[in-house]
Amino acid sequence: MEVSNNYNYSIREHKFTIWFFRSLIFITLMVLVLVFTIKINESVTISEGEIIADNPQKDLKAPFDGQLQAILTREGQSVDAGDTLVIIINRELEAQKNQVDNELAYLKARAKTISELRSSLRTKLNTYASSTRISSQKLALDTQLLERHMEMTAYQAELMNSRLQSAKEKYEGDSILYHKNMLSKYEFNDARDSYLSLKESIVQLEDESMTYGGEKQLARNAYEKMENELILGKLELEENLNTLHQTEIELENQIKQAEATYTQLTKDLALQYITASEKGTVNFLFNTKLSSNLILKGDLLVSIAPETSNYYAKVSVPEKELPFLEKGLRARLKLNAFNQYGFGTLEGTLDFIAERKENELYYAHIKLPENNDLTLRPGYAVRGEIILKRMSIYQVFIKKIFNKIDGS
Incomplete structure (x- = not known):
């Protein structure tokens, strides 16, 4: 009987051992499968940071x-x-604005007066040009008329010279006849008077011709004198126009400066x-x-x-992890102000990495979603991680071993 009991006990023990080792092998295989198949996050740990509003005070x-x-x-x-x-007021600025306003009105009125004066001088200058043209036309007409008179006088003198030659021959012939008592004194005197009358007429015609020539020269001299006076007057007007133009340019510059000052004072007072x-x-x-x-x-x-719902987290990152960080990586943050088991973590995206240290630490910005269930406030402390990639458990284990070796 005892042998049977021992035998039964041995069979049960053997079966237990077989099932134990089978279970151990199964668990081992499952663990190996999980180690090689299950992936976990490789991340950079965030030890400290704070919430900052996009729109500060x-x-x-x-x-x-x-x-x-x-x-x-x-x-x-x-x-x-x-x-x-x-609302604040500045009496000095208001006084300056009124002063510049008055100065601007004075400058504009003066500029308008100078513009009108320039217009008047230009009209007068055009009148001078018309006067020059009229004088030239008058000189041409007077010269043409006097030349015609001179031509007619010369023609009359030529005719009278022909008649004078005949009268002279008749006078000389009558003189000979008169001295020979072959002609009466009356006829002799009549021939002499005709000759002298013609000679006197020729002298008068010559005097008229000379007078016409003198008048022609006088007309030329008068024209040249008037032309010189017009030129001098024109030059004086042009000089005055240039002076007024320079004054007008200076006034325009002063007006622009005054307008700029007035605009700036207006802007300042609007503040x-x-x-x-x-x-x-x-x-x-x-x-x-x-x-x-x-x-x-x-x-x-x-x-x-500001009433804003836009926030980001400014977090410190380890210097040795900087080469692995890049924009767009996901981040998970835990706020000290909230229990993460009750409110969960805050998801964000890495969107800025500093290129230099601040207070002996490198930092990064994590953009937070605009709409979330947490009521954020600037200054809230955060911690968490930046997820680099998904890795198998054995890869994480091996990396930690090498990190320990590098650290030692």
């Missing part, structure tokens, strides 16, 4: 010295983009209305109870915390 400072005129908001109030928050550049909440406001209403340039007037 906006500090609105005084653009110039002035006096506080009105405060149209209060701390904690929500404001929209374009809302006027504070007296301190407005919100975007929607947000006022978290600081200039306190008039602690100071006077006098504002100095650069004084902080209003600070606005």
Whole structure:
């Protein structure tokens, strides 16, 4: 009986051993399969970092010295983009603007006067040209008329010279006859008077011809004198026009400078209305109870915390891991402000890697999704990992061994 019991016990023990080793071999094979088939993340550990808003707090400072005129908001109030928050005034700038405005009006009036004067001088210059043309035409007409008179006088003188020759021959013949008492004294005197009359007429014609020639020269001299006077007047007008043109150019430059100054002063005075550049909440406001209403340039007037849902994480990365980092890698972040078991991790994408150290550390930016279930705030501390790639368990194990060896 005892032999049977021992035999049965040996059979059960043998079967247990067989099944134990089978189970051990199966588990070993499963572990090997899992080691070679299951992939896990190879990652860069992020030990520290913080949440930063894309739109930081906006500090609105005084653009110039002035006096506080009105405060149209209060701390904690929500404001929209374009809302006027504070109004400051600068009497000196306003006085400068009024002065430049008056100076601009004076310069424009003077420029208009000079333009009208130039137009008048150009009209007068055109009149001088017309006068020159008229004088030239008058000289041509007078010269033509006098030349005709001279031609007619010369023609008459030529005819009278022919008659004078006949009268002279008759006078000489009658003189001989008169001295021989062959002709009466009356007829002799008549022949002599005719001869002398013709001679006198010829002398008069010669005098007229000389007079016409003199008048022709006088007309030429008068024309040249008038032409010289017109040229001198024209040169004087052109000189005056050039002077006025230079003055007009100087005035145009002064007007441009005054307009630029006026535009700049207008822009500066427009800055007296301190407005919100975007929607947000006022978290600081200039306190008039602690100071006077006098504002100095650069004084902080209003600070606005923008209402934004765009954030990124600025994280420190190990220097030895920098060669493996590249833009577009996924990252998983855990926020100290939230329990990751209850809220989960925050997914992001690596989009910036610094090329130099900051405070002895390299850093990177991880872009966060705009819409997430966590209410983020600038300054929240984070930790986590940047996923490089998927690796088998044995590859990770081998890499860690080599890293340990390199580290030692």
